[in-house]
Amino acid sequence: MDFAFTEEQQEIFAAVKEFCDDVLKPRAREVDEAGEYPWDNVRQLGELDLMGIAIPEQYGGLGLGVLEWAVVGELLSAACTTTGAVYGAHMLAEYPILQFGTEEQKQKYLRPLATGEKIGAFGLTEPSAGSDAGNVQTRADRDGDEYILNGSKIFITNGGDAEIYVIIANVDPARGTRGLTAFILEKGMPGFEFGKNEEKMAYKSLSNRELIFNDCRVPAENILYKEKGGFRVAMETLAVGRIGMAIGAVGLAQAAYDAAVEYAMTRVQFGRHISEFQAIQFKLADMATDIECARLLSYQAAWRKDAGLDFEKQAAMAKVFASEACSRVCDQAVQIHGGYGYTKEYPVERYFREAKLFEIVEGTSEIQRLVIANRLLKEAKAK
């Protein structure tokens, strides 16, 4: 067992950290408030080769693993959670193409994603299909060499700004999840339109648009994996996505913790630094312990994925624990800042708002527990 990063990993993470400190962090507040997609940051992610970390070199990526992808995501999220979210959602388009795509699909779609030339998005959620992903209403009807898509998706991260989309539609609604099919769509295809952008409690600059399919014709060669194979595509994608969500929460929690420690060591009340009060010390201890657990769970899930081991249970555990830990940590970080923590003067109020998302997207905490329990019981039965 080895918990250390290799020298190469350390150098890679150091380079990313420098970029985060110099570029992302100083602008994070501006990004939070701007209400415009952070193109400048996103462009730089591509220039610095961060958009294809876990994609093999033959498809324009760096050829590293999910672990490296995750640790970089942690650093990005700590510096600018919005940019971290773009990075995470991008992978939700890359991963299914890598895993299920044909060679032609990989050359055509994966390469520009891996180099950062184009941004990706993943569309599953619909107004009546959230946790209940099987209830997807978007229809895909075969017509010769094409499928005609009709319906809509909501909340889609990078929606409208991305150029390459992995969309889950249903070719046979009667069969529920068994009719689901994954398609690769390109921005600009006739009948593929964008609707409303959600107004949110945080992440003002992150796009979460409605995708509208209006007799949208998609060539049959754009099916990912196979007809009616969409449920598997979606579930495997979300499993990797959960590692990303878990580690994003770790990064954000770390940023909140760092801010809290710094503040506790400088704020003076009753003639001493508040860090000298045991009540504050205990908070810090709990926060740090939460973060450490969340991080180890996340790294472990990523490591299992790279090692070719079953990782879905660990990814779900990491996601539910890390997202809830992140909310606890951000909550306490505001508490340690007192009234100042409630103002825009300090970043913790933003962290507090941002944290909540991790408990909801890519499967709510409740759904993660269902996934975990499902696995546990299966394992128990198998014994």
Add this chain to the structure above:
Amino acid sequence: MHFIVCIKQVPDTTEVRIDPATNTLVREGVPSIINPFDENAIEAALQLREKHGGKVTVITMGPPQAEQALREALAMGADEAILISDRAFAGSDTLATSYTLARAINKIGDYDLVLCGKQAFDGDTAQVGPGLAEHLGIPQVTYAIDAQIVDGRLRVKRLLESYFEVVETPLPALITCVKQMNEPRHAGLRGVMKARKAQIPTWTAQDIEADVERCGLTGSPTNVIRVFPPQRHRAGEKLEGDVEQVVQTLISKLREAKVL
């Protein structure tokens, strides 16, 4: 076009201390970085390469661990790197340093532009660039805030105390770069990974056919005989009370002291 960038590895100055017992610099545990102005020089060279083609070679004279600075420069996008390292170079002042760098550049041979930082964060002298230009027998343009190659000639905007000066000079030439010149790029991960694997040759005094009498401590006319912490002024008077009162006290004190 061939651009040669001279870089120096320096300690992050804000963290340098003096050991009060031995009166020497405590460099231990202080992170080493590429001299910040040299990053501007690297960036300038990369931009010129992007415009005019050619290659960028980075060189440094320093101990073996200075190789790390060269790797960082390679990660940013430099094509080649050379470490100039020999016990004989230890203790070089700016004269010996610029002589040694000139020998190395002469060995490289073909070049169009040499780029240096304005000054190094540690030695802080700003003397190596002009010294090097002299040893190479080429024109120098210091304090460059912009450098362009127009019709084969170098056109440089210089940042001086209270104005800018635009000068033109033929190539080959040497410039020293200021911070305001550009925003040095961050190393991409592909660059970091490539730089890790790059072979970096080390050139000794013999390799560059340097006269060792002119290198290192022997070749350095200046000798640092003592280092000491800067003198701290003794603390003055603290004025206390409510704001109005404090402000009034201050004004009358300043009047008494005849500074107002």
Add this chain to the structure above:
Amino acid sequence: MAINIYIDPDKCVGCKLCLGACPYGAIVVEEGKARFTEACVLCGACVSSCKFGAIIWEQPKKEEVDTSQYQGVWVIAETHDGRLAEVTLELLGEGRKLADTLDEPLSLLLLGNGVEPLASVAGHYGADRVYLVEDEVLAHYRTAPFTDVAVGLINKYKPSIVLIGATSMGRDLGPRIAARIGAGLTADCTGLEIDPQERLLRQTRPAFGGNIMATILCRHARPQMATVRPKVMKKLDPDPGRQVEIVREQVSLNEKTIVTKIVEIVREEGDEQVNLQDAEIIVSGGRGLRAAENFALIRELADVLGAAVGASRATVDAGWIPAYHQVGQTGKTVQPKLYIACGISGAVQHLAGMSSSDCIVAINSDPNAPIFDVATYGIVGDLFEVVPALTKALKREFGQQ
């Protein structure tokens, strides 16, 4: 091996390129080969003009320099708009002290065009002698001709000490001269004194961004050269009765041989053209201001006092104010009568640029800020309260008079 220059006849092709490069007209070409005449002062200007590497320039090794031949203290003048720069006057003041201690003369090396009237001014400020070189080519400072002329005269007259202002000009010229003659050059000095026993120049300078001071000697090489930071040394009160000896030096400079051309001088417009270094009062703002727009508070106070506006590096890096307002190690060194630091913590780099101000007022909410260690008067408080109150009180104060 003493300092020496000769032509390698095997390499010389008699192309005459070097003739134009020689400011002293000391090269002739006879029978297809170049040769140096008696007029050569060993300035080395010709070396780089030779495309065939035929001019061999040997620098002395240090043990071979006869230091006793070198006598006198020199200051190299910097002029702006027909006036001697402040730093030159400061160096004359300091040079006077050194020359008196050594009991040697103090000379000014004055290069320019139409600068003769400045020679007597130099006398008023302490110079015994002025070496005057006037030529159109020298009208504006440029590295090559200034180096050539200065090296020629240094080799001819052999001063033991040469001082230059640590300005953009001095820091361009000094190292070029030093490299050509193989002299040591101590950069950016803030203290100079003569070691009484060895009669050597002890040069003290900050290094490592002002974190340490170093004292430096040039035991063997001559002259002992130093660039000296402006606003550190004191100029003398001018004595209009003091006479100065003028030594006019002839050089033959040719614009055609000077490859570097000044194309344009660009001055920035607007009221920001403050010269911090000449200001008697400076009001400076630091990170404590929290945002660019809050510099308005600093400007308001500065207006009432007729003061210039300074800034810490953090605020410049944050883009709140242009770089020429920056005070400190990488900015400007200032020495006003009154320096008011608002919301500046006082990192050593900042202190290096202002701690020799006559009177320092610090306003900072952190009682442990290092700025208080150098402040004459410290106010621990919120600058957003104190600064407006001070502005208001001063307005009242000045209004009453």
